[in-house]
Each structure stands twice: as C-alpha cells, then as structure tokens.
Amino acid sequence: MAANNSGSEPRIPEDVTLEDEAEAEAKGKAPAASSSATTTMNRSGSRPQLDLSGAAIHGTLEDRNPTILLPNQSDDISHLALDIGGSLIKLVYFSRHADQPTEDKRKLSTKRRLEIFTGARRSYPVLGGRLHFVKFETGKLNECLDFISSKQLHRGGVDSPSWRSGAQPDNIVIKATGGGAFKYADLFKERLGVSLEKEDEMDCLVAGANFLLKAIRHEAFTHMDGQKEYVQIDQNDLFPYLLVNVGSGVSIIKVDGHGKFQRVSGTNVGGGTYWGLGRLMTECKSFDELLELSQRGDNSTIDMLVGDIYGGLDYSKIGLSASTIASSFGKTISDNKELSDYRPEDISLSLLRMISYNIGQISYLNALRYGLKRIFFGGFFIRGHAYTMDTISFAVHFWSKGEAKAMFLRHEGFLGALGAFMSYEKHGLDDLSAHHLVERFPMGAPYVGGKIHGPPLGDLNEKISWMEKFVQKGTQITAPVPMGAPATTGMGGFERPTSKGDILRSDASAALNVGVLHLVPSLDVFPLLEDPKTYEPNTIDLDHDEFKYWFTILSDHLPDLVEKAVASEGGTDDAKRRGDAFAHAFSAHLARLTEEPAAYGKFGLANLLELREECLREFQFFDAYVSIKQRENEASLAVLPDLLMELDSMDEEDRLLALIEGVLAANIFDWGSKACVDLYNQGTIIEIYRMSRKKMQRPWRIDDFDTFKSRMLKKDQPYKRALISVDNAGADVVLGMLPLAREFLRRGVEVVLVANSLPALNDITANELPEIVAEAAKHCGILRKAAEAGGLIVDAMAGIQGDTKDEPASVPLMVVMQLILEGMGRSLHTNLNARFKCDALKLAMVKNQRLAEKLFNGNIYDCICKFEPVS
Numbered sequence: 075m076a077a078n079n080s081g082s083e084p085r086i087p088e089d090v091t092l093e094d095e096a097e098a099e100a101k102g103k104a105p106a107a108s109s110s111a112t113t114t115m116n117r118s119g120s121r122p123q124l125d126l127s128g129a130a131i132h133g134t135l136e137d138r139n140p141t142i143l144l145p146n147q148s149d150d151i152s153h154l155a156l157d158i159g160g161s162l163i164k165l166v167y168f169s170r171h172a173d174q175p176t177e178d179k180r181k182l183s184t185k186r187r188l189e190i191f192t193g194a195r196r197s198y199p200v201l202g203g204r205l206h207f208v209k210f211e212t213g214k215l216n217e218c219l220d221f222i223s224s225k226q227l228h229r230g231g232v233d234s235p236s237w238r239s240g241a242q243p244d245n246i247v248i249k250a251t252g253g254g255a256f257k258y259a260d261l262f263k264e265r266l267g268v269s270l271e272k273e274d275e276m277d278c279l280v281a282g283a284n285f286l287l288k289a290i291r292h293e294a295f296t297h298m299d300g301q302k303e304y305v306q307i308d309q310n311d312l313f314p315y316l317l318v319n320v321g322s323g324v325s326i327i328k329v330d331g332h333g334k335f336q337r338v339s340g341t342n343v344g345g346g347t348y349w350g351l352g353r354l355m356t357e358c359k360s361f362d363e364l365l366e367l368s369q370r371g372d373n374s375t376i377d378m379l380v381g382d383i384y385g386g387l388d389y390s391k392i393g394l395s396a397s398t399i400a401s402s403f404g405k406t407i408s409d410n411k412e413l414s415d416y417r418p419e420d421i422s423l424s425l426l427r428m429i430s431y432n433i434g435q436i437s438y439l440n441a442l443r444y445g446l447k448r449i450f451f452g453g454f455f456i457r458g459h460a461y462t463m464d465t466i467s468f469a470v471h472f473w474s475k476g477e478a479k480a481m482f483l484r485h486e487g488f489l490g491a492l493g494a495f496m497s498y499e500k501h502g503l504d505d506l507s508a509h510h511l512v513e514r515f516p517m518g519a520p521y522v523g524g525k526i527h528g529p530p531l532g533d534l535n536e537k538i539s540w541m542e543k544f545v546q547k548g549t550q551i552t553a554p555v556p557m558g559a560p561a562t563t564g565m566g567g568f569e570r571p572t573s574k575g576d577i578l579r580s581d582a583s584a585a586l587n588v589g590v591l592h593l594v595p596s597l598d599v600f601p602l603l604e605d606p607k608t609y610e611p612n613t614i615d616l617d618h619d620e621f622k623y624w625f626t627i628l629s630d631h632l633p634d635l636v637e638k639a640v641a642s643e644g645g646t647d648d649a650k651r652r653g654d655a656f657a658h659a660f661s662a663h664l665a666r667l668t669e670e671p672a673a674y675g676k677f678g679l680a681n682l683l684e685l686r687e688e689c690l691r692e693f694q695f696f697d698a699y700v701s702i703k704q705r706e707n708e709a710s711l712a713v714l715p716d717l718l719m720e721l722d723s724m725d726e727e728d729r730l731l732a733l734i735e736g737v738l739a740a741n742i743f744d745w746g747s748k749a750c751v752d753l754y755n756q757g758t759i760i761e762i763y764r765m766s767r768k769k770m771q772r773p774w775r776i777d778d779f780d781t782f783k784s785r786m787l788k789k790d791q792p793y794k795r796a797l798i799s800v801d802n803a804g805a806d807v808v809l810g811m812l813p814l815a816r817e818f819l820r821r822g823v824e825v826v827l828v829a830n831s832l833p834a835l836n837d838i839t840a841n842e843l844p845e846i847v848a849e850a851a852k853h854c855g856i857l858r859k860a861a862e863a864g865g866l867i868v869d870a871m872a873g874i875q876g877d878t879k880d881e882p883a884s885v886p887l888m889v890v891m892q893l894i895l896e897g898m899g900r901s902l903h904t905n906l907n908a909r910f911k912c913d914a915l916k917l918a919m920v921k922n923q924r925l926a927e928k929l930f931n932g933n934i935y936d937c938i939c940k941f942e943p944v945s
C-alpha cells in the first residue's frame with residue numbers, strides 16, 4: 075500500500091473494485107478495469123455510483139477494520155425530491171448511512187462496525203443509505219424551506235463534501251412534481267438558490283406506485299371490516315391496475331406498465347373537499363382534529379337513511395338495508411335546524427362517508443369501464459384511517475359484487491414524491507428489488523407537519539433527551555393507530571365507527587408509520603433458493619395472540635439485555651442513559667405493535683427480533699454481549715482439542731452422529747432464551763454442554779439423521795462445497811459448528827462459514843470468525859491447512875435473518891452443494907419451510923416451549939435435524 079500524502083495513514087489502491095474479479099466474472103461482467111486515476115465505479119450500471127478515487131484508510135495500520143474515507147465521493151447519491159400539492163408538500167430524501175462526522179470516537183466505531191469485512195476478500199465500506207419521508211402543509215411552505223435549509227438537503231445533506239468545503243454549486247437542480255413545482259419555482263430559487271426541475275405529476279404518481287409495488291415487500295394491503303391484510307403482489311401479474319390518488323382532488327389512472335398509463339378520470343370531490351367543507355362547518359383547526367371528530371360521530375342525525383324514507387324498513391328488493399345512506403346530508407332539509415344545532419362530530423362523519431363512498435363508487439365505475447380487478451388507492455386523504463379505508467373498500471366491494479378489490483398503500487401520500495425521486499437517472503433505483511430495501515422504524519421523527527416532533531435524525535444526545543422527556547411525562551411514544559373496526563349492518567349500511575382509544579393518533583409521530591427505507595445495495599437474492607419470488611423467510615406471522623406472547627417474552631428479557639448492553643459499553647453513565655433510552659424506545663415499539671401488530675407492515679418473529687437489534691444500534695450499542703461472547707469463546711476453545719481428539723478416535727459413522735449431536739447440544743447457548751439463561755447460572759459452559767449432550771435422546775423431534783448420514787457416506791457423489799451458516803458465539807460455534815466444518819474439510823469438501831455482519835444478541839459475527847478459526851487452527855492441522863489454503867472461507871450475511879448472502883459466485887453451478895443452517899433464527903423462525911436448489915440441513919435446538927408446541931407439537935429442548943436433499 076502506498077503512503078498517503080496526508081501522513082501516516084495508509085491508502086488503498088485507486089483501482090480498488092467494488093466486487094472482486096471472481097464475483098464480477100460470475101455475474102457475467104468483465105472484471106472492472108484497473109489503474110484509472112479517477113475511477114468512478116458503477117456496480118451494475120444502474121446502482122448508485124461510488125467514487126473510490128483517492129480512497130484512504132482512516133485509522134492506524136493495526137486497526138483490523140479501518141474506516142475508508144472516500145474524499146472524492148460527490149454528493150450525487152444524496153438527493154431530495156419534492157411533490158408540492160394543493161394541500162401538502164411531500165419530501166423524499168436520501169442520506170448516506172451514519173450521517174455523522176467521522177471524528178467522533180464513538181461514531182467512528184459505529185461506522186467501522188457497520189462495514190462488512192469478510193477476511194481478505196472485500197475491504198470497502200458497503201455503500202448504502204436511507205430514504206426518508208417527510209411532509210409539510212403547503213400553506214406552511216416556509217417551514218419546509220427551513221427544514222431543507224437546516225439539513226442542507228438541497229446541497230446533498232450536511233455530510234456532503236460540497237457542504238463541508240463551503241463550496242456553493244452554481245446551479246443546484248431539484249426534481250419536483252405537483253402543481254407547486256410550477257407555482258413556487260421562483261420562491262425556491264430565491265430562498266434556496268435552487269432550480270426546480272419539473273416532472274410530470276401523473277408520470278411521478280405512476281412511477282412511485284410501480285416502485286413501491288415492486289420494491290417494498292408488504293406495501294399493499296386490503297382493509298375490510300377493520301381487518302388489514304397484506305397482499306403479496308406478483309411482479310409478473312401486476313398490470314393492468316387502476317390507481318386512484320386521493321389528494322386535494324382525485325386522479326384516476328389506468329396503469330398498463332412502467333411508464334405506460336392513461337389518466338382516465340378524476341373527481342373534484344376529494345381530500346380538499348372533506349377538509350375544506352369540514353373546516354367551514356366544524357371550525358376545526360386541523361385535518362387530524364376533523365378526522366378525530368368523525369370518530370365519535372353518528373351520521374344518522376344528518377344523513378337521510380333508507381330506513382328514514384321507508385319507515386324503518388329495508389328496501390331489500392333492490393339490495394338496500396334500512397341503514398344505508400339514501401341521501402348524504404338529506405336529513406338536514408327537514409329539521410329546520412341551524413348548523414350550530416348539529417354536533418361537529420356528526421357533520422365530520424357524514425362528510426367523510428359521503429366523500430369516501432363517492433370516491434369508492436367512481437373508482438369502481440372506472441374499473442368496470444376498463445375491466446380492471448384491482449384498484450390501488452393513494453394520496454394523503456386516506457391517512458391510514460381505518461374508517462376511510464373501510465368505507466372505500468365497502469363501496470368497491472358492494473358495487474362490484476366482490477369482483478373488484480380495493481387496496482391501499484403504506485406510503486400512500488408519497489407516490490408522487492417517490493416518482494420524482496426515481497426520475498434522477500443516476501439513482502437507477504428503479505432497478506432495486508425488495509431485497510435491497512429494508513424498512514426500519516427509528517425512534518424520534520424529526521419534523522412532521524412543520525413542527526418539531528422529535529430530535530433531528532442521527533443526533534443521539536437529543537434522541538436520548540427526547541426519550542427522557544417523554545418518560546418523565548409518562549407519555550407513551552406511539553405512532554398513529556388506525557381506529558377500531560367500523561361495523562357494517564348488512565347490505566349497505568355502516569354503524570358509527572367504534573373506536574378503540576377514542577383519539578386518532580396525531581400526525582406527530584407519523585414517521586413511525588412509514589419507516590425509513592434502508593437501501594442496502596450489497597444485499598442480493600440467495601441464488602440457491604428454489605423459488606426466490608415466493609420466498610418468505612418468516613415461519614410464523616405475528617397475529618395478535620402470537621404477538622402478545624412474544625411481547626411478554628421480550629419485555630421480561632429487556633432488563634437483562636439492558637444490563638448486558640450497558641456493561642458492554644463499560645457501564646458508564648453515558649451508557650446507562652443510552653440503555654434507559656433504548657429500553658423506552660423498544661418498549662414504545664412493542665406498545666405500538668401490541669395495538670396493531672401489522673402497524674409496520676407484515677411482521678414476523680424474525681422482524682421483531684431484528685427491530686430489537688436495530689433499536690440497540692440506534693442507541694449505539696453494537697455488540698451487547700461482547701464480553702460474554704469473549705468469555706465463552708475462550709472457555710470453549712480451551713476444551714476444543716480434547717473434543718477433537720475424542721472425535722478422531724471414533725469410526726466414521728459414530729463420528730457423524732457425535733458431530734450432529736454436538737451441534738444440537740451446543741446450540742443451547744442462546745442468550746435470547748430465558749430458560750437457557752437460567753441454566754447458565756447453574757454451571758460452567760462445559761458442564762452445560764455435557765449435560766445438554768447427555769440429555770439428547772434420539773429420535774429427535776425431527777430426525778433425518780440417518781438419511782443425512784447415508785448421503786454423507788456416498789463415496790461416488792461427494793459434496794464439493796458446504797455453506798455453513800453459524801449462529802452463536804462460544805460453545806455453539808467452537809464446539810458445535812467448527813468440528814462439523816472440519817469434518818467436511820477432511821472429506822475434501824470446501825467450506826464457507828457464513829455469519830451475520832452485525833450480531834443479534836450473542837451471535838458470532840463474520841468479523842469475529844477469522845480470529846476464532848485461527849485460534850482453533852492452532853490445535854488442528856485440518857483447520858489450519860484449510861484456512862491457509864483459503865479452503866475455509868468466511869462470508870458475511872447482512873443483519874437480517876433469513877437474508878443470506880450469495881454463495882461465493884466463483885463456483886460453477888453444477889458443483890454439488892450442501893447448505894447447513896444452524897440455530898432457531900436461521901432454521902426455525904425463518905427458513906424452516908424454505909426450499910433450496912441444493913441439499914439443505916437444518917439443525918437447531920428449540921429453546922422456547924411455545925415455538926416447540928406451535929411448530930412441532932413438541933417441547934422445549936427438542937432437537938431438529940431436518941435434511942432436505944434435492945431429489
């Protein structure tokens with residue numbers, strides 16, 4: 075490595091490539107050309123670009139995982155796009171990860187830890203970032219301008235080099251759509267010095283909807299009778315559909331493909347009508363207030379119902395029940411009353427029903443006109459409001475006699491802004507699939523609706539103070555929650571909405587409802603999945619009951635976790651503060667999910683556990699179990715030589731059984747399981763391991779060992795390579811998985827150890843594996859030789875369970891592969907039902923009674939050895 079001009083810091087060569095050549099080849103691309111001084115790498119021709127020229131390692135030579143600075147990385151991957159509508163301004167902006175100065179020691183380690191290092195194979199930071207969603211009232215445009223200005227979003231964010239150097243680019247161009255892109259162009263120029271590049275509103279709506287439906291896993295859902303159900307959209311069967319954007323006014327668009335659409339209709343009776351009329355008639359000061367009123371309303375005091383006309387009877391011959399609205403506001407003609415004689419609650423509900431129903435009906439008519447079965451509703455009028463969605467769904471269902479389906483989008487109001495964002499060609503984000511985006515729910519929305527409702531993103535201190543403030547006040551930090559199910563009464567009527575809590579959650583914490591989208595370009599579909607399209611990692615969906623159970627488990631475990639986390643950071647006062655803040659933030663998420671398990675999209679157990687890890691990271695705990703892991707690694711490494719000797723003295727068949735038994739027994743070391751943690755207090759690691767081993771009785775709950783053994787013993791068809799996905803540190807990896815890996819190696823099988831890049835509880839990470847392997851290799855010739863020859867490879871898998879990283883792509887496909895998944899997180903909560911293109915072995919000890927019952931009708935400490943050969 076050449077010396078850096080700035081001093082002692084080493085540099086990485088300028089021709090560093092984003093993927094190694096073997097990978098590039100296997101993806102059918104020529105390896106990237108080297109030795110250009112100002113290489114601008116483009117990962118796939120459509121991914122965000124990264125300028126690696128002048129890249130320099132930040133830190134000392136001794137550092138194992140130094141941060142790499144990219145001084146010439148321009149701000150072309152930090153972007154802002156706007157949709158300035160008649161009522162609201164929507165912002166979508168991208169920030170690269172860790173929007174933090176690199177000088178700060180703690181934050182430096184953050185960055186470092188977020189980088190994936192995989193031995194010598196890769197040594198660059200993973201390019202990633204976040205898509206944020208924020209909205210303001212158009213009437214408060216100034217607040218929006220202040221927000222952009224304070225975060226310097228128009229100049230690529232406060233982190234961008236142009237901002238730091240103080241350089242003032244002459245002509246910053248921001249993509250904008252909606253009428254305001256025309257109306258306010260001069261104001262933007264004047265106030266921020268930026269030019270708005272106008273993108274067509276309908277183009278943007280369609281692009282945004284197509285992107286969401288393609289790239290976000292559970293974006294669309296139905297909402298009927300208070301029940302929300304996520305819909306998995308088949309990419310190959312998306313078009314045609316009808317898109318109804320309910321903003322101030324309503325646009326109805328028939329979408330036939332990407333960029334292929336026609337605005338077939340619209341209506342001027344829309345969100346602006348509800349809010350405008352509502353404001354005049356009720357004197358409400360905000361949209362939310364009006365919506366909240368509707369919740370306590372009874373529209374039968376205002377609407378003329380069929381029963382009012384028919385003397386309490388249904389008009390069943392034409393399918394109308396007595397409670398069907400015959401004429402919205404019709405009752406007010408005869409009452410001889412003034413406006414002030416009506417309850418504002420009732421007025422609001424009548425209005426909401428009139429407008430929602432009308433929109434549903436017009437949408438249905440257009441769907442009918444073009445023979446479309448699916449209608450997606452977007453726009454901020456919907457506001458995630460259960461009653462609105464139910465009314466629209468009811469209308470569509472009623473009029474189409476169940477033929478057409480109304481669906482809603484989680485990012486409802488951001489279609490146009492997202493579309494404008496996608497129109498920056500250099501993003502190439504349209505090429506992203508669901509695997510590149512991970513939705514996260516940070517605690518503390520920065521600005522919503524023009525008011526400061528939380529700490530600025532990324533400012534830890536303020537985030538903590540914010541949590542503390544809320545705790546003091548005893549205020550629950552929870553996000554908007556749609557109200558309870560409105561009941562229908564037979565053929566066409568609705569009862570008044572029944573509300574759970576009688577308030578509609580305000581917009582204040584709406585950022586919790588739509589998470590920040592984390593863009594992780596390094597994530598790819600695991601190529602050995604039998605059917606990546608239908609792959610669903612989660613084995614168990616968290617419905618209400620299931621969630622309640624896990625809520626208790628996770629809440630009970632929280633004090634212990636906080637204690638470990640605080641200890642992992644030296645137990646300082648600062649760490650304690652962060653620990654408390656973490657506990658409150660995570661509890662708030664749990665409370666939110668208790669009210670509505672689907673609040674954050676379709677949520678499985680793996681997502682819930684990942685949320686906890688993400689929350690820890692948010693308060694800068696990166697490895698809560700670090701010291702426990704170290705202790706357990708050392709204790710296990712000390713007895714490894716004896717174990718290996720014992721194994722070596724056995725014949726092949728006994729050894730195979732002992733190895734699998736060993737893996738299952740050692741999988742007992744899991745700090746997420748209360749029962750196991752209680753066990754740990756009763757003996758040393760080795761004692762527990764021995765006890766666990768002694769106790770296991772075959773047949774196991776699932777016991778395919780004999781088939782596995784026969785396959786292993788087939789000499790004419792040896793495996794070429796085994797991908798072994800490892801779970802926990804300590805005995806689990808050292809006494810369980812390493813001996814198994816060693817068995818493969820001694821049989822001439824190449825082994826790839828796959829570990830998480832970031833830990834979940836006491837996971838061993840890809841960073842830590844090489845050291846453990848090196849330590850183990852001191853006592854074992856097989857491991858040593860393999861590690862030296864590179865036959866033992868370590869690969870990282872992203873922090874999300876169930877999203878395994880590619881197999882090393884240099885292997886031709888005909889190679890006989892075996893995939894081994896170990897542990898509950900990898901082979902029970904997720905992947906239990908997943909099918910692969912290669913032989914798969916799923917090994918785990920079940921360390922939770924409910925899971926054992928639910929999955930296998932079994933008991934805690936049952937063992938699973940599931941072998942699935944591809945026949």
Ligand SMILES: Nc1ncnc2c1ncn2[C@@H]1O[C@H](COP(=O)(O)OP(=O)(O)OP(=O)(O)O)[C@@H](O)[C@H]1O
Pocket residue numbers: 158159160161162163211252253320321322323324344345346347348349361362452453454455456457487523581
């Ligand atoms: N906080 C809010 N303030 C005002 N209106 C809100 C709010 N939240 C939801 N709404 C509803 O959403 C509507 C605006 O939705 P949206 O932002 O999609 O439309 P727009 O882009 O402003 O309008 P258009 O596309 O017709 O120009 C409002 O008319 C109102 O009915």
Ligand SMILES: CC(C)(CO)[C@@H](O)C(=O)NCCC(=O)O
Pocket residue numbers: 159160252253275321322323324325339340341342
């Ligand atoms: C004018 C737009 C497109 C502005 O977003 C929207 O408000 C709208 O579709 N209004 C309805 C106009 C109509 O078709 O009757």
Ligand SMILES: [Mn+2]
Pocket residue numbers: 157158159160252321322490
């Ligand atoms: Mn709009």
